[in-house]
Structure formats: C-alpha cells, structure tokens
Amino acid sequence: MRRLKSKPLLWFYATFFLIVISANALAQESLDEVVFPLMDGARIHHQKPKITISLERIEGSDQWASLRLLVDDVDVSAFVVVGDRVVNYSPRGDLEYGKHTITLETMDEKGTILSPLTWHFTVPRSELFDKASARVLVDAQSDLQLAAKENSEEPEWAVQSNATLNSVMETGYLKVSLDANVWYADQEKNEPTGDKFNLNNYLLDIYYREQRLAAGDLTVAGTELISPSIARRGGLMELSFARTKALGFLLQSNQLTGFDHAVELDNPDQRLMGGSLEQKWESAGNLIIKGTALTGKNQDPGGYNTGTVASPSNGQMYTLQVNASPLDEKLGLTGEFGVSRFDEDTSDAFGYNHGKAWLARFTSRMGSYDYGGGYKHLGRHFRSIVDTSAMDNREEYSLYGTKTFEESSLTAGGSTFLDNVEEDPLLPVVRNTSLDIAYNVFKANWPMLFFNSNLVYQASSDEPANMDDIENFTQTFTGGLALVREKWNLSPSYTYSRLEDDSVADSDSQTHQASLIAGIQPTTSVSLSPSLSWSRTDSGDVVPVTSTLQGTLAGTYLFSPMHDFYLTLSAIDTDTDDNSAHTTTYDSICQYNWHPETRFLQQVRKTISLRGRYNHTHDRIGEDSLEDYALSVMVSIGGLPVMLY
Structure with a gap:
C-alpha cells in the first residue's frame, strides 16, 4: 500500500x-440579505438584514409608475433606494425578534392603485423560538401624612402599586402570549372594598395559523339581539377554515375578578355557555350568515350587578344573523331573528317564558352622502341571559342621513320607540318620537363651530284604570365653538333644555347651562387651564330655582426637567331663589415634584412629592363651616421594567 x-x-x-x-x-453573509419574492417566509439570523425586492421576478412590474414600501405597516419609502430593476431598503436599527411583514404598494401610469404585494420573513431568537420575551412593568406609590387637621378624612398613610406582565413566544405558526395586571392597595382609613391584593385582569392566548384557544378576561363578539359584545372571564376556542369560522365559549355569568375567581367555571349555576358558526361568501355580495346559541344561569346576580336587586335567572337564546354588502359600501344590509327561553326568577314557581325578536337595517355611503335606517321588534318575553336588564316588549324605527360639504357637515336623524308593543294590560303603551339635527363647521383658520338640537315627544295610550296618561315634550339645543392656536385654546358652549309636561304631574322645567374652557401656555415652562361653568334649573313653583356657579384653575410650572409644581384651585357656589339653601365649597391642591437622577434605576421615573390639600365648605344659610386640610409626602416610581426573559 x-x-x-x-x-x-x-x-x-x-x-x-x-x-x-x-x-x-x-x-452567514448571505443571511444578511433577504430577497423577495424568492425568499418569502425565510428565517434570517440577522437583526438588520438588507431587504431587496427583485422586480424582474414580479410580473407586470415594468408598468409601475410609483411604489410605497411598508415594513410591519410602517412606511419606509423615504429610505428606499431604487436601482436597476431592484428595490433596496436597509433598516436603520435592529429589528425585533419574530415575524416581519413586507408590503409593497404600487400605482400604474394611469394612476390606478394596484393590489399590494405582501411577503414575510422571520428573525428567530434561537433555533427553538422565533420570538420569546417576558417583561413586568411595575408602578408604585407610597403616601405618608406629615400634618393634618384633627379628624381629617385624609389617611395617615397609603400604598398602592400595580404590575403588568407582557409575555410572548412564537415558533413557526404557533404563537402563545400571556398578559396580566395585578395591583395592591391599602391605607390607614377608608380602606378600599374588596381584596387588597387583586388580579385585575389576565389573558392567555394561543394561536396556530387561524385557530385560537384563549382563557382569561375575554370579549366575545355577540350580536345586537344577544349583546354586541360579551365581556366575562372564561375560555374560548375559535376554529377557522377558508371562509368558515366556528366559535365555542364557556364564561362566568357574573363579572367577578380577583385571584379567587381566576378560573371559576366549575359552578353550573354561574355559567354562560354558547357558540356560533359563521360562513362568508365573497362572490355572493359579501354575504355572511352567522348562527349563535347561548345558554346560562345567573344564580348569584349580586356579583353581576351590585347596584341593583336582581333575581336569580336562567335562560337560553338562539339567533340567526345575515349581513350582505352587494354594492360594497353603497349598500349594506343586516337582518337578525332570535328566540329566547327565559326564567326571570328561578326562586318562584312561574317557570319559563318564550319570546321572539327580529330586526332589519340598511346603510349606504355614496359620495358625500351617508345614510341608513332600520326596524327592530323585541317581543314581550324576549330576554337575554347576558344582560337581564335589557329592554323588551318594544318596537323601534330609525332613520338617519349625513351630508358632508367641503368645510361643514349636516346630520339629521329620527326615531320612534313604542314600549309595551304587545300590550301588557298592567302597563300603558308609550310612544317616544325623537328628532336630532347636528351641524358642524370646520373651515380652515376658523374656529370649529357646532350646533345640535334634540326634540322628543312622549305620549301614552291604553293606560290601566289606576294610571294617569303621559304626555310631554322635551327640547334641547346646544351650540359652541372650539378655537385652537399655538399657545392657547378656547371652547365656549351653551345648552338650553325645556320640558313641557302636559300630564297630571305638570312637572314643567327649563335648564340653562353655559361653560367656558381655556388653555394657555405662554412659555414652555408654564401652562394654565382655567374653566368656568354656570347652570340654572327652574322646575316651576313647587321646587325652588337652583343656580350653580363653578370655577377651576389648574396650572403647572416646570422649573427644570427634575423639578415642577402643580396647582389646582376650584370653587362651587350653589344657591336657591327662596334662600332655602346656599353653600359655597373651596378646594385646593398644590404639589411640588422632584424627579431625582440616580445611578440606579436610570430608566425609571422616580418622583418625590410634597402635597398639600385644603377644603372648606360654608353653609351661608346656617352660617356653618366645615374644613379639612392635610400635608403629605409621596414617593413613587413609574415604569420599572423587570425583564424575565
């Protein structure tokens, strides 16, 4: 060998x-450049790659007269270099890890806007993750009282803080994010109701292509008859294929939050469950058909709405909604039909009632005209388990139109509501008819002018034997202007309301309201915000005429980036014409802020404040006075970032 x-x-x-x-x-050097459309969907291990678009590979590019380049929806056309059949762009800074979108908008020589071209590429954080980050942003404040009037309502100490978590992980078509906000609050007196340490909201989202799985504080898109949106804590699954979308959700029927109710779906008596199926046909006039089913129980309505005494309820709803725009924005059509089965009080023996509802609406936009209208019928027993206090047994008609001129716009609308339309013998039939007109002027170098009027006529019929008839007419007129200049702004307005009551109660009234709001910034260091308002209400001979005058002055003085001073002065005087009541209240707050620069936590805004407050209320009839004052020091930090990953 x-x-x-x-x-x-x-x-x-x-x-x-x-x-x-x-x-x-x-x-490695080749990874510093990404070429489209050849490398659409590529993974580039470089945070500042050169982006090149090869026009030779794009059919019809020789007919383009102009182009516009967007990176992640940000216009970067000013930094684009157009060469011989190529378009080049070099990012001015490092791109974030994750997926990025390149959009090229073009126009041909005739001025026709062509369909945009879109490509994607990814800057992966590692071989496993395209994008991975987790950050907590913390804000905190502590107050300590230095001096105060005896028995002052101001607490001797108070602490409050909140932390916001933002985290995301992406790899390929999978994206997972978790966002949450928690807060802590406590003080020496007048303690806040509820938990001192509370989970305010959180949302876990998992996306894979068009599919979604989520848990936490959700907002589920509903319908007009059910509820335009359903905001509750729970979970949902959304599946999409082509133009078909299926949605299923399981939610709490109340709106309780906190750590104790983070995931509380095991109680069948306090749960909403439902789903929807939506199909879209673009070729058939953008037709969308959506069916929704919902069932739920609310056995503890006190947690749902603490402001009312509601009964435990149980119900189901089924709706079918149809939307179409056969002429695009020139004509939009909406129709919906729904049925409900609802027990408004599960503690009694009456059981379920069945109800129906339906609606039809149209919208149109043609040139400078925008108009629409509709009809809705809510049956006597039609109720939503989502919002048990919603109106029922009503018929509605509405019509509106807007004409936009070169420097102004005119809007007019009318509606009629007929309550007790299915004639419950224990209630009267009440008709409310309203007319609204609004005119706005936005001429260049002029103050913006506005005028609104609202007329409402209310009348009843078929009253029960023990009930008086209802008939009244309400008129409301509002006018004003807004004038904005470089160093000042001014906004006066006036509103007049009048009620003519022709029923037995005869509760006629009229109200005048005037206000003046201004802003002044004579220098970069000084800003002032004065305001003045006046109102007068005359409710006839039975109730005395009441007049209220209120003035406020807020001001800020900036000594330097590290020192500033804030002041608020306000006064309210309320008087009656028969001298039965007359009070004047003064309130003032002044605060000096120091924002120290330290070697630690340089990216955080740190503030040490000295705050004083004084309040005085004088009863001019009884010659009694109440006053309160306090001086405190506050230490706060804002925007403290804690990078977890």
Whole structure:
C-alpha cells in the first residue's frame, strides 16, 4: 500500500478547512440579505438584514409608475433606494425578534392603485423560538401624612402599586402570549372594598395559523339581539377554515375578578355557555350568515350587578344573523331573528317564558352622502341571559342621513320607540318620537363651530284604570365653538333644555347651562387651564330655582426637567331663589415634584412629592363651616421594567 506523505495530507485538510470556513462565512453573509419574492417566509439570523425586492421576478412590474414600501405597516419609502430593476431598503436599527411583514404598494401610469404585494420573513431568537420575551412593568406609590387637621378624612398613610406582565413566544405558526395586571392597595382609613391584593385582569392566548384557544378576561363578539359584545372571564376556542369560522365559549355569568375567581367555571349555576358558526361568501355580495346559541344561569346576580336587586335567572337564546354588502359600501344590509327561553326568577314557581325578536337595517355611503335606517321588534318575553336588564316588549324605527360639504357637515336623524308593543294590560303603551339635527363647521383658520338640537315627544295610550296618561315634550339645543392656536385654546358652549309636561304631574322645567374652557401656555415652562361653568334649573313653583356657579384653575410650572409644581384651585357656589339653601365649597391642591437622577434605576421615573390639600365648605344659610386640610409626602416610581426573559 502506498503511503501518503504528511505535507500533502496537511495541505488537503487545511484547504478543506478553509473551504468550509469560507462557505460558512458566505452562507452567514448571505443571511444578511433577504430577497423577495424568492425568499418569502425565510428565517434570517440577522437583526438588520438588507431587504431587496427583485422586480424582474414580479410580473407586470415594468408598468409601475410609483411604489410605497411598508415594513410591519410602517412606511419606509423615504429610505428606499431604487436601482436597476431592484428595490433596496436597509433598516436603520435592529429589528425585533419574530415575524416581519413586507408590503409593497404600487400605482400604474394611469394612476390606478394596484393590489399590494405582501411577503414575510422571520428573525428567530434561537433555533427553538422565533420570538420569546417576558417583561413586568411595575408602578408604585407610597403616601405618608406629615400634618393634618384633627379628624381629617385624609389617611395617615397609603400604598398602592400595580404590575403588568407582557409575555410572548412564537415558533413557526404557533404563537402563545400571556398578559396580566395585578395591583395592591391599602391605607390607614377608608380602606378600599374588596381584596387588597387583586388580579385585575389576565389573558392567555394561543394561536396556530387561524385557530385560537384563549382563557382569561375575554370579549366575545355577540350580536345586537344577544349583546354586541360579551365581556366575562372564561375560555374560548375559535376554529377557522377558508371562509368558515366556528366559535365555542364557556364564561362566568357574573363579572367577578380577583385571584379567587381566576378560573371559576366549575359552578353550573354561574355559567354562560354558547357558540356560533359563521360562513362568508365573497362572490355572493359579501354575504355572511352567522348562527349563535347561548345558554346560562345567573344564580348569584349580586356579583353581576351590585347596584341593583336582581333575581336569580336562567335562560337560553338562539339567533340567526345575515349581513350582505352587494354594492360594497353603497349598500349594506343586516337582518337578525332570535328566540329566547327565559326564567326571570328561578326562586318562584312561574317557570319559563318564550319570546321572539327580529330586526332589519340598511346603510349606504355614496359620495358625500351617508345614510341608513332600520326596524327592530323585541317581543314581550324576549330576554337575554347576558344582560337581564335589557329592554323588551318594544318596537323601534330609525332613520338617519349625513351630508358632508367641503368645510361643514349636516346630520339629521329620527326615531320612534313604542314600549309595551304587545300590550301588557298592567302597563300603558308609550310612544317616544325623537328628532336630532347636528351641524358642524370646520373651515380652515376658523374656529370649529357646532350646533345640535334634540326634540322628543312622549305620549301614552291604553293606560290601566289606576294610571294617569303621559304626555310631554322635551327640547334641547346646544351650540359652541372650539378655537385652537399655538399657545392657547378656547371652547365656549351653551345648552338650553325645556320640558313641557302636559300630564297630571305638570312637572314643567327649563335648564340653562353655559361653560367656558381655556388653555394657555405662554412659555414652555408654564401652562394654565382655567374653566368656568354656570347652570340654572327652574322646575316651576313647587321646587325652588337652583343656580350653580363653578370655577377651576389648574396650572403647572416646570422649573427644570427634575423639578415642577402643580396647582389646582376650584370653587362651587350653589344657591336657591327662596334662600332655602346656599353653600359655597373651596378646594385646593398644590404639589411640588422632584424627579431625582440616580445611578440606579436610570430608566425609571422616580418622583418625590410634597402635597398639600385644603377644603372648606360654608353653609351661608346656617352660617356653618366645615374644613379639612392635610400635608403629605409621596414617593413613587413609574415604569420599572423587570425583564424575565
């Protein structure tokens, strides 16, 4: 066997090693540039890649007259270099890890806007994750009272803080995010109701392509008859394929939050469960058909709405909604039909009632005209388990239109509501008819002018034997302007309301309201915000005429970026014409803020404040006075970032 000499063998290995190193270097260098459309969907291990669009590979690009380049929906056309059949862009800074979108908008020589072209590429954080980050942002404040009037309502100490978590992980078509907010609050007196340490909200979202799985504080899209949106804590699953979308959800029927109710879906008596199926046909006039089913129980309505005394309820709803826009924005049509089965009080023996509802609406926009209208019928027993206090047994008609001129716009609308439309013998039939007109002027270099009027006529019929008839007419007129200049702004307005009551109660009234709001910034260091308002209400001979005058002055003085001063002064005077009541209240707050610069936590805004407050209420009839004052020091930090990953 022939032996190879050592030197040629070394040269062979050295040459091979250099070739491999050079190839890797070239490969790495090639990753510094992404070329479209050839590399659509590529993974680029470089945070500042050169973006190149090869026009030779795009059919019809020779007919383009202009183009606009967007990176992640941000216009970067000003930094684009157009060469010989190529478009080049170099990011001015490092791109974030994750998926990025390149959009090219073009126009041909005739001025026709062409369909945009879109490509994607990914800057992965690692071989496993395209994007992975987790950050907590903390805000905190502590107050300590230095001096105060005896028996002051101001607490001797108070602490409050909140932390917001933002986290995301992406790999391929999978995206997982978790966002949450928690807060802590406590003070020496007048303690806040509820838990001192509370989970305010959280949301876990998992996306894979068009599919979604989520848990936490959700907002589920509903319908007009059910509820436009359902905001509750729970979970949902959304599946999409082509133009079909299926949604299923399981939610709490009350709106309780906190750590104790983070995931509380095991109680069948306090749960909403439902789903929807939606199909879209673009070729058939953008037709969308959506069916929704919902069932639920609310056995503890006190947690749902603490402001009312509601009964435990149980119910189901089924709706079918149809939307179409056969002429795009020139004509939009909406129709919906729904049925409900509802027990408004499960503690009694009356059981379920069945109800129906339906609606039809149209909208149109043609040139400078925008108009629409509709009809809705809510049956006597039609109720929603989502919102048990919603109106029922009503018929509605509405019509509106807007004309936009070159420097102004005019809007008019009318509606009629007929309550007790299915004539419950224990209630009267009440008709409310309203007319609204609004005119706005936005001429260049002029103050913006506005005028609104609202007329409402209410009348009843078929009253029960023990009930008087209802008939009244309400008029409301509002006018004003807004004038904005470089160093000041001014906004006066006036509102007049009048009620003519022709029923037995005869509760006629009229109200005048005037206000003046201004803003002044004579220098970069000084800003003032004065306001003045006046109102007068005359409710006839039975109730005395009441007048209220209120003035407020807020001001800020900036000594330097580290020092500023804030002041608020306000006064309210309320008087009656028969001298039965007359009070004047003064309130003032002044606060000096120091924002120290420290070697630690340089990215956090730190503030040490000295705050004083004084309040005085004078009863001018009884000559009694109440006053309260306090001086406190506050230490706060804002925007403290804690990078978890």
